[in-house]
Amino acid sequence: MRGAHHPAFLVVVSLLAVALASGCGSSGTDSSGEGSTKTAAPPGAVVSVCSEAPAGAGVLRVSGVDCATGRDIVTAWAAKGVCTTPADTSRTSCTVGEYRCLGATTERGLAVNCARPGRSISFLVKRG
Numbered sequence: 119m120r121g122a123h124h125p126a127f128l129v130v131v132s133l134l135a136v137a138l139a140s141g142c143g144s145s146g147t148d149s150s151g152e153g154s155t156k157t158a159a160p161p162g163a164v165v166s167v168c169s170e171a172p173a174g175a176g177v178l179r180v181s182g183v184d185c186a187t188g189r190d191i192v193t194a195w196a197a198k199g200v201c202t203t204p205a206d207t208s209r210t211s212c213t214v215g216e217y218r219c220l221g222a223t224t225e226r227g228l229a230v231n232c233a234r235p236g237r238s239i240s241f242l243v244k245r246g
Contacts, residue, residue, distance in 0.1 A: 176227065176242030188239045191232050195219055
């Protein structure tokens with residue numbers, strides 16, 4: 119049949135059209151609250167990057183809580199000596215309030231995530 123297209127060709131063209139119509143995401147940033155910028159997160163989750171982190175901490179990211187709560191948890195984490203990594207280990211864990219905090223040594227410092235159901239606070243403790 120001249121002029122008829124193979125069914126697989128039509129499927130591919132249809133899929134490409136749908137992909138182009140839906141786009142590849144947003145290139146803009148959306149500010150939310152004081153000192154935070156929303157970044158990519160799993161569906162249903164909102165991650166904010168806080169503009170201010172407590173002294174000694176790098177980038178502070180929060181999900182399910184505001185930046186002030188994130189800063190409070192980082193400050194409480196730093197105040198607990200048991201939360202720091204002993205010299206001969208690469209991982210740490212401790213409890214701060216209702217949050218369970220896990221840390222892993224990286225080249226840039228100690229990457230820490232404190233979480234409880236529906237809430238997460240992540241930060242980097244810079245190498246001294």
